[in-house]
Structures are given as structure tokens and as C-alpha cells.
Amino acid sequence: MTTSRTTARPRPFGRTLCAMITPFTEAGALDLAGARKLAARLVAGGCDGLVLSGTTGESPTTTDTEKAELIAAVREAVGDRTSLVAGVGTADTRHTVELTRAAEEAGADGVLLVTPYYSRPPQEAVEAHFRAVADASALPVMLYDIPGRTGTRIEPKTLIRLAAHPRIVAVKDCSYDLLGTQKVLAHTDLAYYAGCDEHVLALYAVGAAGCVSTVANAVPGHITAILDAFDAGDTARATELQLRATPLIEAMMAAGLPGTVTAKALLTRLGLPAGPVRPPLLPAGRETADTLLALHAQLVAS
Template identity: 50%
Template sequence: MTAAPAAPFGRMLTAMATPFHADGTLDLDGVQRVAKHLIASGHDGLVISGTTGESATTTQEEDGEVLAAVRDAVGPDVHLVAGVGTNDTRTSLFLARQARERGADAVLLVTPYYNRPGQRGILEHFRQVVEAAELPVMLYDVPGRTGSQIALETYEAALAWEPVIAVKDAVGDMPRAARLAQMGYAVYSGDDVNTLGFLAHGACGLVSVVGHAAGRELAAMIETFLAGDHAGAREIYLRLMPAFAGMMGVPNYGATTAKGALQLLGVLDNRAVRSPLAALDDEEYADLRAALTAAGLLA
């Protein structure tokens, strides 16, 4: 049997939601509860201050506080990947240095959004942040949110920098993901529903949203597939289909559905998000409960 691809940050990671109090202020006790819940439910690592962590509306100071609180909660052996990507290189440089100082093991670096630089600008942005971080780097390709995509030639150039070792791929192009794995990237699926297909194309693991509610199940699916039991992995995948649809099939999924799931599980006492996001309303919350129940994730 072919050896499983190397997974430098573990195989099962979740892009962790950032808890807030009902008034919108940062809830550091909630941050630690969520981190402990995720690690207790099958995760190898966590991605902090990514899109699901509402990084667009948290301050630089809050990002540092969240990372430090998570590290304190989970101890030294859990892989922590800190989101440092912004559309301003200077801000990303600050966040990269802060991530190193506050205990991150690696950084997640998304392409600059809204101002949509060309490939030369993307590569220069990456270079500066890679040098500032002095940590392993996971690139993040999510053109549906950023408006730009990393070209294969840019991926090839970035591999010349030793810290660049992984990519969170939310493009959804599986043959392209296979090419990235062939280049030498550790490829992580960036969409829960695509994970089985990505594993078949050489991916090593997952950066999840549904993992807030289904960490053990997703970890088991990945390990079962990589052990060669493809039918068994498919069975787990099919059981989780209602959860994929319930958590990923609504507008502004991510923070909103992750916090709804955490409230249903009793980890959080509210599902507050920061504007311009809107928390799940009662009907959406009931639909999420039904979806997670159908997937066997709620009693």
C-alpha cells in the first residue's frame, strides 16, 4: 500500500471560531473552552484567526490574545496555525511576528483580498511575510472570498522558500490539488465536503468548519481512507452529509454555523458574531439542530 502523505500539522484541523460575549466583546474564557473541546474531539491542531475566526473584524491585539489563550489552554504539543493574511502587507508582517511571539507553530497566509494584486504582487507579499514569520507557512487559496487565485507558477516559486510547506486549498479543483501534492506541498482540503476526493488526489488532511461538531468522525474518515478502507471512509462521509449541508449550505457559513453548533453542544452559551455577519436566527438554528441530529452528532 502506498504510504500516506506527510502531514506536517496533523491530519485533522479546524479553523476555530472566535467566541464573543453577547455585547460583541472578546470572550477569552469561551476561547479556551472551544479550544479544549476541539482537542478533546479528535483534532491534531487548530487554525486560529482565520475566516471562521472572524479575522476581518478582530483587532491585531485581539488576535494575539486569542492565540495566547489557546496555547495556554491546549499546552505545547498541539499544532497551532495562526492566520496572518490580510490585504495590507505591513499588517501581515506585524501579525506574523506577533504569531511567533505568542506561540504559533506555523502561519496561514491567504492571498490579499479586495485589492486583488497580480501574481507578482502576490508572490512579493508572500515573500515578505515568510521572512517575517520565521515559521512554517501554509498558503491559503480561496478565490471565492479573495477574488484572486494562486497560479501554479507562483506555487512553484514559493517552494524555493524553505518555510513554505503546505496549502489549504479551497479552490475545489482536484486535479490541480494533485499537481500541488506532486510539487511537494502538503495539501489540506479547505472544504469539508471535498475531503474524500482530495485525499484520493494526494491531500494529507483537512482544515475544517464542520469539525466544530464532528471532529472525531472526520478524523476517523481520514484515517480510514488512508489505511486503505475506502468503503469504510465513504460510509462515514455519507453519514456526515446532513452536517455538511447544514453547516456549509447557508449564507455566511463558517463563524455563524460553527457558533450555532457550539451552542447546541453546550460549549458556548450564545452564538454571537460581529457585524456585518448576522447570527443564525431561530429558524436557521432549528435547521442546524435537525441537520446535526440527522448526522448522529446530537442526542
């Protein structure tokens, strides 16, 4: 017997979010037509939220102007059918505030704030940074906890304090700390989004609002189906779908290359807008692209 999921936890940015790549032309320029096409495909595939200019969107190598142009172009393509969350996090609080205000003007529904990187601020400074940015606009904020890239964790105690801020409403969780995540879920109303594709179902099962998926760039319908099955109470089906996606998840996210590189390699093979990655990233080799395409074909055929 199955029962549907009931939860009072909010979903401020939707449930199935894609960490969308940023398409470029072969010459390396921003491909706004490609971004519109890809965004429309993702929404048609079940994504009710798109994260633009995140890690997968190559935010370190896109300009402030390009970030704003991307938001406006995607908004034009999807209208109000999906929420748009703009990655605005930098290592500089002042610059992050500027990007937040620009994202608001361009039409974003929220912002994604990564922990300031390289300078490795202590928790007091991390908290002050997030509060300063959240105070700078009317947009709701999703914090991005990814210490493997930034070098600094947003500690659970810090998250619990930040949850009291009226505009800090969500967390993209790449902490690989399930205990810490559950502590925050137990003590706050923060909407958690699994930022690691292997954790989509696991985090959802303990109360997350959804996911921010890189793999959804290629298989939005499959990621959506995992959460659909769980919501319908069919946990066996949800587990089957999560495990079925594991080979592709591993190849895209845990095989030694950034997800941006593997996502663009696969989308290119599928004839979808992607283009090259920007240096210092390098494109995936032919063997990697062949493997990704084979695993994609296996998943969609199963």
C-alpha cells in the same frame, strides 16, 4: 481486503485541523475562557491542529491584540498536544508581517496567509507578498487559496515556484480546482489541506496531508474518523462516513450563510462556547438553528 495508507508527504501542522470559531461573550467581547474550553474539546475529539483567526474565526473583525491574546489563551489550554496555526493574512503586506511576528511571539506554530484581497494583485505581486511574509519570521507558512473570497487565485504555477521557499510548506485549498491541485501535488512536496468540508476525503485520496475543517467545530470526532478509516485502508468506511456527514456539511457550508454564522448557531444550541457573530455578520435565524441541531443529532446518532 484493506491496506493501510502509506505516504511520504509531510504533515507539518498535523492531519485533522479545525478552523476554530472565535468565541465572544454576549456583549461581544473576546471570550478567552470559552476559547480554552472549546479548544480542549476539539483536541479531545481528535483534532491535532487548530487554525485560529481564520475566516471562520472572524479575523476581519478581531483586533491585532485580540488575535495575539487568543493564541496565548489556546496555547495555555492545549499545551503541546496540538499545533496552532494563526491566520495573519490581510490586504496589506506590512500589516501581515506585523501580525506574523506577533503570532510568533504569542506562541503560534505556523501562520495561515490568505491571498491579499480587494486590490486583486497579479501573480507576480501575490508571489512577492507571500515571500516577504515568509521571510519575516521563523514560522512555517500555510498559504490559503480561496479565490471565491479574495477575488484572486494563487495559480498552480505560482504555488510550484513558492514551494521552493524553505518556510512555505502547506496550502489550505479552497480553489475548487481539483486538476490544479493535483498538478501542484505532483510537482511539489507542499502539504495540502482540504479547506472545503465536502472535499475532505476526495483531496486526501489524491495525496493531501489532511483538512482544515469548519464542520469539525461541531463534530471533530466524525471528521477525524473519515481520515482514520482511509488511513486504515477501509475506503468503503471512509466513503460512508464522508457521505453521512454531507447533509450537515451542506447546511453549514452551502446553504447561503457563512460557516462562521452556522457554526456559532449550532455550537450555541449544543451548549458550547460560541457567542454572537460580529457585524457586519448577522446571527442565524431560529429555523436555521433548528435545522442544524436536527442534522447534528442525526449524524451523531447514525
